Amino acid sequence: xxxxxxxxxxxxxxxxxxxxxxxxxxxTVLLSPVQYLVHLPLAGIDWLSDTFSTHKTLLxxxxxLNKEWHQLRAQLLKYSALEAENMxxxxxxxxxxxxxxxxxxxxxLHVEIDPLKRQIIINKGSRHQAFIGQTIIDALGVVGQVIxxxxxxxTVMLITNPDHAIPVQVAxxxxxxxxVGSQEDYRLELPYLATNSDVKNxxxxxxxxxxxxxxxxxxxxxxxxxxxxxxxxxxxxxARPTARLxxxxxxxxxxxxxxxxxxxxxxxxxxxxxxQ
Amino acid sequence: xxxxxxSGSRYILISLIIAMALTILPLPDSIAGYRPEWVAxxxxxxxxxxxxxxGINIAWLLGIxxxxxxxxxxxxxxxxxTVLAFLMLNLSLRIRxxxxxxxxxxxxxxxxxxxxxxxxIYDMTGTVEFTWAYWSPVLLGALLWPWIFIMLRDLRRRxxxx
Numbered sequence: 001x002x003x004x005x006x007x008x009x010x011x012x013x014x015x016x017x018x019x020x021x022x023x024x025x026x027x028t029v030l031l032s033p034v035q036y037l038v039h040l041p042l043a044g045i046d047w048l049s050d051t052f053s054t055h056k057t058l059l060x061x062x063x064x065l066n067k068e069w070h071q072l073r074a075q076l077l078k079y080s081a082l083e084a085e086n087m088x089x090x091x092x093x094x095x096x097x098x099x100x101x102x103x104x105x106x107x108x109l110h111v112e113i114d115p116l117k118r119q120i121i122i123n124k125g126s127r128h129q130a131f132i133g134q135t136i137i138d139a140l141g142v143v144g145q146v147i148x149x150x151x152x153x154x155t156v157m158l159i160t161n162p163d164h165a166i167p168v169q170v171a172x173x174x175x176x177x178x179x180v181g182s183q184e185d186y187r188l189e190l191p192y193l194a195t196n197s198d199v200k201n202x203x204x205x206x207x208x209x210x211x212x213x214x215x216x217x218x219x220x221x222x223x224x225x226x227x228x229x230x231x232x233x234x235x236x237x238x239a240r241p242t243a244r245l246x247x248x249x250x251x252x253x254x255x256x257x258x259x260x261x262x263x264x265x266x267x268x269x270x271x272x273x274x275x276q
Numbered sequence: 277x278x279x280x281x282x283s284g285s286r287y288i289l290i291s292l293i294i295a296m297a298l299t300i301l302p303l304p305d306s307i308a309g310y311r312p313e314w315v316a317x318x319x320x321x322x323x324x325x326x327x328x329x330x331g332i333n334i335a336w337l338l339g340i341x342x343x344x345x346x347x348x349x350x351x352x353x354x355x356x357x358t359v360l361a362f363l364m365l366n367l368s369l370r371i372r373x374x375x376x377x378x379x380x381x382x383x384x385x386x387x388x389x390x391x392x393x394x395x396x397i398y399d400m401t402g403t404v405e406f407t408w409a410y411w412s413p414v415l416l417g418a419l420l421w422p423w424i425f426i427m428l429r430d431l432r433r434r435x436x437x438x
Contacts, residue, residue: 003336003358010340010351015401020350027344031296034345038297112302119347148347155347163402183405246305 021132021148028150035111035121035153042110046249101215102255103137104128108248109153118161118181120144124253125152133213135254141219141242142166142207143251158245159220160186168220169208173198176208179220179239186245188221190237199226199237215256284437288330291318291428292338300345309409312416315342316360316390320383321428323364324371326438335361349401356393360386376422384418 014020106122124130126149134146136156144164148155159166164181168190175197179188193199203223209216221239228235295314303311319338322330339354346353363386364371371382391414398404431437 003332004355007336007339007351007355007358010354011349011397011401014350024344024350027340031341031344034293034296035300037293038301042302110302111300112308121347162405 024148025126025150028148028153032150032152035109039110103252104255105250106136106154106253107250118158118164119147120156120158120248120251121153122156122251122253123153125150125154127151128253129255130154130253135214135218135256137218137252137254138243138248138250139252140244141221142214143243143245143248145213146253156251159241159243160188160245166214166220167208167210168205170199170223171204171206171219175199176210177205177237179205182238186240188239188241190223190239192234193226193237195228195232195235197235199223199235201226204242205239215254218254284432284435285329287431287435287437288322288326291322291431295319296341296345299342309407310412310416312420313387313390313413316357316387317383317417317420317424318428319357319361320364320386321424323361324368325429325432327365327368329438331365332358332361349397352394352397355397356390359393360390363389376425379425380418380421383421384414387414387417 010020014024104124106124106128109121109123111121120143122136130146130149132146132149134154136143136145142159144156144158144161146154147157157164159179159181161181162183165178166188167176168179169176177190177193177199179190182189188205190199190205201223205220205223207214207216207218207220219242221241223237223239225238226235227238292315295318298314299311302308315338319330319335323335335357336354339352339357340350342348342353342357343350367382371379374382388411391411395404395410
């Protein structure tokens with residue numbers, strides 16, 4: 001009986017007041033051997049397949065990456081010129097923003113949590129200054145945000161989680177909306193758009209930066225269907241996330257560069273999550 | 277019942293840790309939904325076999341561990357496992373003498389209660405999609421029970437866990 005009452009009290013505290021982060025973090029530390037027990041053999045298999053991949057595949061991959069690197073360098077040349085111009089124009093408008101966010105690569109643990117929850121666990125935690133609400137991206141787009149932090153690992157809620165919503169705007173014309181996760185796999189929904197709003201198939205959605213949680217300008221999803229609801233009061237758009245949410249091995253953690261905040265470097269001494 | 281000196285706690289612990297590891301072992305998406313509830317099954321066995329040693333308290337602690345491992349609401353699995361343990365504690369003496377198939381049916385019913393509680397809490401605190409696949413671990417658990425029973429019984433006898 002006591003157990004049931006205590007469990008209900010815990011659940012209420014966790015759900016309503018979010019007061020148990022410390023408790024959760026310490027239990028996570030206690031249980032991290034179990035997580036690594038599962039993660040290490042699988043990571044070992046990855047390592048083996050890397051180690052024993054043939055000379056030829058490595059050469060091919062090297063060539064491909066080299067080519068890609070050169071292409072990206074070429075784009076970057078233009079980008080830095082554009083960035084300088086952008087900054088100059090913004091200074092003229094007196095609204096300078098910093099564009100450089102600091103990022104850190106984190107490895108996704110080969111650990112599965114509840115299929116109903118759409119979360120992943122990464123191997124960086126408060127020791128690396130991860131904080132709750134931190135944006136997680138991969139090379140192609142936004143992955144999600146950190147919801148629990150323990151000293152060595154963090155839990156990331158994916159943007160496709162039905163309980164998750166992310167403020168976005170259409171890259172083409174700046175129409176703002178909110179992309180909500182969906183019960184269907186790998187789909188985001190933009191509910192309650194005005195019927196005349198200009199959202200089309202193939203539109204890229206980027207983070208709008210509103211709400212102050214996700215930094216501005218990261219790609220989120222691509223619209224693949226727009227339809228009106230039954231009574232034609234609103235239209236709904238559906239979008240596929242650009243990030244490869246299902247096959248991550250590495251993700252990037254983003255520290256938004258706020259003008260009013262001093263740049264923080266990761267230290268191994270702090271055990272407190274860096275507050276926003 | 278004769279209370280003998282407790283021994284072999286580490287085998288109980290190891291089997292529970294393995295069950296937890298199996299719970300977070302990544303599976304391909306196509307079969308991930310059909311993962312049996314390893315922790316609940318192993319816990320059920322130990323409560324049935326050693327009700328004087330494994331009981332509500334251990335179930336509760338194990339539930340908290342599961343909550344953290346699965347990223348669930350803190351207390352969700354604790355509640356469900358506590359109820360599960362309570363049911364098994366009350367029935368353990370009877371279930372012990374049942375034939376396998378009858379044990380399986382009982383385990384299936386207890387797992388049903390366990391999953392119903394979990395789903396109820398999920399539904400109260402977030403958005404869930406109802407699928408029939410959600411209930412598949414109940415059936416799977418019942419089907420797996422004889423094997424888990426035999427495996428853990430052998431472990432218990434060989435190492436004289438009492």
